[in-house]
Amino acid sequence: MTLYRANPKDGVAWITGGSSGLGRALAKDLANQGYAVAVTSLPEDPADTLIVETAQMPGHVKSFPCDVTDEAGMARTAAAIEEQMGPIVLAVFNAGNYIATPGENLVVRDFHRSFAVNYFGIVNGVVPVVDHMRVRGRGHVVLVGSVTAYSGWPTTAAYGGTKAAINILAESLKYDFDKLNIRVQVINPGFVDTPLTEKNKLPMPGLMPVHRASRRMARGIRKGGFEVTFPYHISWPLKLLGLLPRPICRFVIGHTTKWWGRPLHFDRRLPGEKDPSRDKTT
Known part of the structure; x- marks a missing residue:
C-alpha cells in the first residue's frame, strides 16, 4: 500500500507558528496550492494580514489562535478546526523559539521554555490531530526541526537539544504511523532569514530568504521523503560532519563560527555572593 500524502x-x-517567518510563507504557498489553511499563532500575534493577502488565492486561510504550550488549548484547537473547516489531512508543526544558551551564563528556565515551545508544542498538537487521523485511516504530519540537530553548536544547548529530540520523535513515531497510513516527515532547514534567526549572533552560512525556504518546504511536503533538508550545500556537509569523530567536528564548528577566539562574558562572583563594587562603607 502506498503511504498517504496530503492533497x-x-x-x-x-500550520502552527503560521503568522510570521517560515510558517507564514508556507501558509501562503499552501493556500496558493488550493488548501484551506488553519493558522495557529499566539493570540497577541494575529494572522489578520495573512488572511487578507491570501484572499484571492485558490485556497484560503483562517486563524485559530492558541499558545502551543497549552495542552488542553491545542486539543480544543484541533477539534475546532475539524468542526469549522473540515478534516485535517496535513499538520505542520512549525512553532518554535530560539533562546541563546552560552555555557558561561546558563539559566534553567531557558531550557524549560525552549522545550515547552519547540518540543512539547509539537507533542501537544500531534496527539489530538493523530487521534482524528487514526480514525479516518490516513493523514500527513510534518515536524519542523533544524540542521542544528546534527551536532552541537555554540549557544544552542537548549535549541539544538529540542531539534535533536524532534528528529528522534519523528523517527520513533514512523514505525507505527506507517501502519496507520499516516505519513510523518521531519524538515530540517538550514539558516533561514526570519525574525527567529535575527536573534542569532553566530555566522550563518547559506542564509536563505524565507520565500525560497518555504518553496523548498512545500515541495518536500508534496513529494519528499521522510527527511527533507535544505540547502543541500549546507545541510549535507553538516550531516557528514556529524559522523566524524567529535574532536574534529567541534574543531570545524568552532573555527567556522569563530568561537575559539570569543572572550567569555560572565559574572565571576559565586552564586549569592555580593557585588563588592556596590558595598558602601561609612
Whole structure:
C-alpha cells in the first residue's frame, strides 16, 4: 500500500507558528496550492494580514489562535478546526523559539521554555490531530526541526537539544504511523532569514530568504521523503560532519563560527555572593 500524502482536495492544512517567518510563507504557498489553511499563532500575534493577502488565492486561510504550550488549548484547537473547516489531512508543526544558551551564563528556565515551545508544542498538537487521523485511516504530519540537530553548536544547548529530540520523535513515531497510513516527515532547514534567526549572533552560512525556504518546504511536503533538508550545500556537509569523530567536528564548528577566539562574558562572583563594587562603607 502506498503511504498517504496530503492533497488539498482531501481537507485542511493546519500550520502552527503560521503568522510570521517560515510558517507564514508556507501558509501562503499552501493556500496558493488550493488548501484551506488553519493558522495557529499566539493570540497577541494575529494572522489578520495573512488572511487578507491570501484572499484571492485558490485556497484560503483562517486563524485559530492558541499558545502551543497549552495542552488542553491545542486539543480544543484541533477539534475546532475539524468542526469549522473540515478534516485535517496535513499538520505542520512549525512553532518554535530560539533562546541563546552560552555555557558561561546558563539559566534553567531557558531550557524549560525552549522545550515547552519547540518540543512539547509539537507533542501537544500531534496527539489530538493523530487521534482524528487514526480514525479516518490516513493523514500527513510534518515536524519542523533544524540542521542544528546534527551536532552541537555554540549557544544552542537548549535549541539544538529540542531539534535533536524532534528528529528522534519523528523517527520513533514512523514505525507505527506507517501502519496507520499516516505519513510523518521531519524538515530540517538550514539558516533561514526570519525574525527567529535575527536573534542569532553566530555566522550563518547559506542564509536563505524565507520565500525560497518555504518553496523548498512545500515541495518536500508534496513529494519528499521522510527527511527533507535544505540547502543541500549546507545541510549535507553538516550531516557528514556529524559522523566524524567529535574532536574534529567541534574543531570545524568552532573555527567556522569563530568561537575559539570569543572572550567569555560572565559574572565571576559565586552564586549569592555580593557585588563588592556596590558595598558602601561609612
